[in-house]
Amino acid sequence: MVFSSLIFLYVFLPLVLILYFLSPRLLRNTILLLASLFFYAWGEPKYVFLMILSILLNYVMGIIIENTVSQSKRKTLLWLVVASNLAILGYYKYAGFFVDLLNNFLSQPLEWQAVPLPIGISFYTFQALSYVIDVYRKDVKAQRNFLDLSLFITLFPQLVAGPIVRYQTVAEQIKKRLSTAEDWMIGSRRFVQGLAKKVLIANPMGEVADHVFSLSGGDLTTGTAWLGILAYSLQIYFDFSGYSDMAIGLARIFGFKFEENFNYPYIAQSVTDFWRRWHISLSSWFRDYVYFPLGGSRVSHQWKLYRNLLVVWTLTGFWHGASWTFMAWGFYYGILICLEKWVLLKWLDRIPRFLRHVYMLLIVMIGWVFFRANDFTYAFTFIKTLFGLTNASLYNYETILLAKDYMIYFIVALIFALPIYMVYQSWSEKKATNSISFDWGLRLGQTIYYGALLLFITMFLVNATHNPFIYFRF
């Protein structure tokens, strides 16, 4: 089920809210778990059993690891459970890629029937992995209550597209949490904000990006290519950060406090800074469970640091999908972050802030070309067209049509990609704590604004066809 759908907004959500808040506290986790399983099974009825199997595996192994005294046995058990989780993920997500790869070297090609990718498998597998690794490291106690562990992995706000929640973050909240009127207010506000990002900005930007990236290399003009990559850069940010906002907001309504997943990445001044602000939960997962175990930056030789970075970033790319373009995209960032660590950051410090910003945006937008393109040939043609290195004209009627009809969406997207609204919100919330009358005015204003915004979004949803989230396929 998609948050930005009429069925979620006007059927599933009101029913779950009623059931949840009218139930005794003792039953609330069970209701949330059942709602989460239903939420997942809605689009993927068969794969809900796969998810339950994954939960069961990690539940049992978590307890066994905790009860095992011998360090070597604990380690063996950890490798076993990590390998099992990755085998499930690998079968559904990467097997086709590796079979294709292998077939290039075999005289008798292997037969492979492609299997559909279970939605959210990368997210819930990584959550489950973080749980067993944390148990192994003795950072957390193994969960004895199967329902509670199931709720941690399946909790519907974050189930299919993150953020990747750590068990440590929510372990206490699963047991005991308080959901106050302030939580409901902050949660519903955050949810509508995210919904608006997705429906009012990401979807129109997606229309532009889909149109431009459907053009053949020969039909592109430089202007159209720039509009296309700008639209895609904005689409992917508002799509994914909108989903995270909705997840954080919904969780807050139920009393869970998730950590932030985005922090205005497009205002970053370097690639390193960008990745501190983009998909924070994934970056920190790789940092804690891959980069640090490899040695991180505390290494005997500088080359090992670069090796670690390249491994982590190539894996990050590969996590997004089984294709060479995703791997190249990850490797591209690995190289750039190595370069920044080596020398670039020092140089960047010496140039004006504006130029640092332009540098970061160019790098990121070029990266998105690889992320969006189906193959390298198209990606390189697209990049050459961006910089006038093909025979493409500067613009044509499509450039004018897209620029004219989507101008308002581009402007709104660029404004909301900057932390202007956040600054206003911090200021107004601070002022509201000191003035009752301001607080009342603010709450009334917010109620009217977000209520109207929700109705305005509904108008878009009634007119929308299919609008899945980009990160659903990862």
Next chain:
Amino acid sequence: MRKIQYFLLPITFFCIVFGGFLVHVLTVDRPQSEMENRPLESANISPSLKEVFSGEWSKQVEAYISDQFPARDWWMRDYVFFQRAMGNTYLNDKYAVDEASGWIISKPAPAKTEHELASFASELQKLSVGLARKNIPFTFYSFPAKATYSREPSPNFMPEDAGTENNAKLHKLLTAAGVDNIKLRDNMTGDFSAERNFFKTDHHWTMQGAYSGYEALLTTLSDRIGKEVHPIPYTEANTKCLPNDFAGSWNKILYMTVENSDQICYNEPASFATQFTIYDGTIEEDVTAPYEAVYGRAKQMDAGTLVNYADAYSRDFAELTIVNENYDSDKHLVVIKDSYFNAIQFHVASHFKTLTILDLRYLEKDVISYLQNMQPDHVVLAYNDRNLRLMPE
């Protein structure tokens, strides 16, 4: 401390989502969308296990919720207003509107590929050859479509519509393939302005436009059937216009947001009401229908009723057989048609002893063998020039 003002937003949020749910549950489902011209999804309350586990049922439910969402047409219409307020060039990515005149213009069509045109030409060639085996002559007619000939006002930065280019290429291919073909526009005389020939808000031609087409069709057909037949003159005495507002097909896609002066008119002799025996199907099936139930049903409607092209002239029948008592030619003519022909079907029928009208969108038969068995004197395929497939869209 709990502050009462904190409840305002969550309560409003909940009221909107739960209110939407309640209204949805309490509202009676609509079977059909008049504006979208399609049946709406109904609730499947007893799905099979297979439907549930394949995910098919969840798709049906989502389509049902979307189709039956409370005040769906109102939301859709407001979205069109929003697009107009934003200055979108093409509303719903399809049509440009001239606010002052009420003209709706379609987005320019790109040039069709050689393959696409050759594929249609090949289908027509097969039909022509198949009929020739039984000595049945065949002629393809392309009728001038509004989308091809009504292009103003169009944004000046947009490219030309490729409709005329596509049409010319198709006729060239047909000539090369030995298929008898007529581009009707080249044979239509007199004023060919868009204002005269086409509705402002619909994709069809007006009665005047259709009448010019009818005249050109008869003139060119006379040469082929070996008998001079003269069209019925367009006279004031035979003209009648309805006071009803017109629901143009393109305006319906824009949720009737475009004010316009379109009007349904007829030009038919009084004898039409009595001179035909009309069969819904073949003569052998013997299901007859009165003239007023087939043509011009809008004439019997209340003046306040919104009328569309099908109500105004004729709906599409899979097969309609018209037997004429007052004919010029004793031939049996078959016309395979799209909705453009509906406005003039009885005008054409009035010259022939028998006219069979086939609509391949609804006729589930192998058309070549069906026509071979029917043994008519001449077969005409008359499609508007945007239709480039034997099975019209």
